[in-house]
Amino acid sequence: MTVTDTERPGRFDAGTPWHLQGNNAPITEELTETNLEIVGAIPSELQGRFFRNGANPQTGVSEHWFIGDGMLHGIELAGGKANWYRNRYVKTPMFANPGADRTELAMDSETFEMDLNVSAANTHVIAHAGRILALEEGAFPYEISPELETIGPFNYDGKLTTSMTAHPKLCPHTGELIFFGYGVLPPYFTYYRVAADGNVMQSTEITMGGPTMIHDFAVSRNHTVIMDLPMVFDLELALQGGMPIRWSDDYQARMGVMPRAGQDVDVKWFDIDPCYVFHTLNAHDDGDEVVMRGCRLEKLWLDTADMVVDEATVDQGARLHEWRFNMKTGAVSDRQLDDAPCEFPRIADADAGTQERYGYVMAQRPQTEGGAVFKYDQANGASKTVHEFGDGKTPGEPVFVAAADAKNSDDGWLMTFVHDAVTDTSALEIIDATDMAAGPVAEIKLPVRVPTGFHGSWIADA
Ligand SMILES: [Fe+2]
Numbered sequence: 001m002t003v004t005d006t007e008r009p010g011r012f013d014a015g016t017p018w019h020l021q022g023n024n025a026p027i028t029e030e031l032t033e034t035n036l037e038i039v040g041a042i043p044s045e046l047q048g049r050f051f052r053n054g055a056n057p058q059t060g061v062s063e064h065w066f067i068g069d070g071m072l073h074g075i076e077l078a079g080g081k082a083n084w085y086r087n088r089y090v091k092t093p094m095f096a097n098p099g100a101d102r103t104e105l106a107m108d109s110e111t112f113e114m115d116l117n118v119s120a121a122n123t124h125v126i127a128h129a130g131r132i133l134a135l136e137e138g139a140f141p142y143e144i145s146p147e148l149e150t151i152g153p154f155n156y157d158g159k160l161t162t163s164m165t166a167h168p169k170l171c172p173h174t175g176e177l178i179f180f181g182y183g184v185l186p187p188y189f190t191y192y193r194v195a196a197d198g199n200v201m202q203s204t205e206i207t208m209g210g211p212t213m214i215h216d217f218a219v220s221r222n223h224t225v226i227m228d229l230p231m232v233f234d235l236e237l238a239l240q241g242g243m244p245i246r247w248s249d250d251y252q253a254r255m256g257v258m259p260r261a262g263q264d265v266d267v268k269w270f271d272i273d274p275c276y277v278f279h280t281l282n283a284h285d286d287g288d289e290v291v292m293r294g295c296r297l298e299k300l301w302l303d304t305a306d307m308v309v310d311e312a313t314v315d316q317g318a319r320l321h322e323w324r325f326n327m328k329t330g331a332v333s334d335r336q337l338d339d340a341p342c343e344f345p346r347i348a349d350a351d352a353g354t355q356e357r358y359g360y361v362m363a364q365r366p367q368t369e370g371g372a373v374f375k376y377d378q379a380n381g382a383s384k385t386v387h388e389f390g391d392g393k394t395p396g397e398p399v400f401v402a403a404a405d406a407k408n409s410d411d412g413w414l415m416t417f418v419h420d421a422v423t424d425t426s427a428l429e430i431i432d433a434t435d436m437a438a439g440p441v442a443e444i445k446l447p448v449r450v451p452t453g454f455h456g457s458w459i460a461d462a
Contacts, residue, residue: 093106342364
């Protein structure tokens with residue numbers, strides 16, 4: 001399918017799906033810009049690149065917000081300067097076959113095996129063991145160069161035999177990358193640990209309740225938390241095209257906790273109240289308990305898989321929530337930590353797996369309101385401070401970058417792309433995480449619009 005510019009949906013037409021409207025609309029050009037306007041002062045110690053991924057369908061249309069060719073946006077910073085902005089599609093077989101049916105492209109018609117090189121590679125971008133990987137949960141990662149050019153699919157020399165989550169966890173103590181792959185056919189969940197040098201140390205199948213959508217998980221210093229939640233794969237929906245996942249009232253919601261290097265038999269399962277969690281904030285060990293925090297949805301995709309956040313739907317948004325799993329007694333308790341809808345939770349990388357003091361999230365607000373980032377302080381009852389971006393300005397995921405001489409775990413900056421609806425342009429904003437009420441310390445103005453996207457990383461020079 002080829003869609004010409006005149007056939008593309010208008011960005012503000014009433015009939016245009018929410019996920020193709022306004023700043024959710026895809027852009028068409030790949031650019032490299034070296035002459036960037038800067039307001040404020042970029043901290044001179046920031047040497048590296050801020051990369052962010054998102055779905056940007058090259059045909060201009062897609063059936064769901066989560067579907068569409070991955071496009072990376074990146075900015076290189078060095079010595080207080082912004083050297084360049086680049087945006088590049090990840091060059092996958094989906095990109096090479098615009099509008100093709102993904103299943104038809106991936107499935108071998110004789111063996112019915114799926115080719116895991118077929119990816120949109122649109123969800124996250126991380127660095128580990130000397131590689132930069134663009135991730136999506138339905139396929140292999142794609143390796144990317146520091147200039148955002150696609151190197152190709154990467155499967156750990158054949159040791160990755162399933163898809164890979166877009167939310168691996170990097171252990172700041174061991175340098176391990178811990179992740180999983182899930183599938184709609186058995187094995188429903190395969191757990192992996194990769195050493196700091198990139199060698200696969202563990203690949204373990206875990207028994208789940210069935211084929212469910214598993215977007216994220218959590219890892220403490222000693223334990224791994226697996227989410228088995230009631231978003232089930234539905235073959236009928238799959239045959240209709242679009243999002244093949246639906247809520248099920250009949251599927252027992254539960255969380256599994258096992259030692260980090262554990263096996264299937266080591267998983268202790270805890271039945272919990274039904275919910276869905278796209279993203280976890282962190283997990284840590286506390287005596288006999290493993291504590292996990294994340295953004296909890298009461299329900300998801302009951303009548304529609306649409307994900308619009310407006311005045312009517314914002315109250316159904318996710319809230320920061322805490323679960324405590326007692327490994328000795330088998331008891332589980334949980335509580336909501338704040339009543340404000342939020343998503344895209346991040347912590348300081350150094351706090352991963354241990355009790356984080358601070359968590360950062362994007363406020364979920366209707367686009368008619370100015371956007372905000374919240375900073376939660378767990379040492380003070382999950383109290384929050386707020387950075388307001390102002391009328392018409394919408395941020396994305398706040399990525400925390402620690403200062404080199406950090407004394408406290410919030411010494412550093414938050415980075416996020418911000419869209420200004422008035423000028424219809426975007427900027428990378430750098431915010432002092434210790435002073436949330438202040439304006440950005442630096443704003444790198446971009447000559448183009450960076451569409452609403454998903455996840456990103458600050459990748460410091462080695
Ligand atoms: Fe995600």
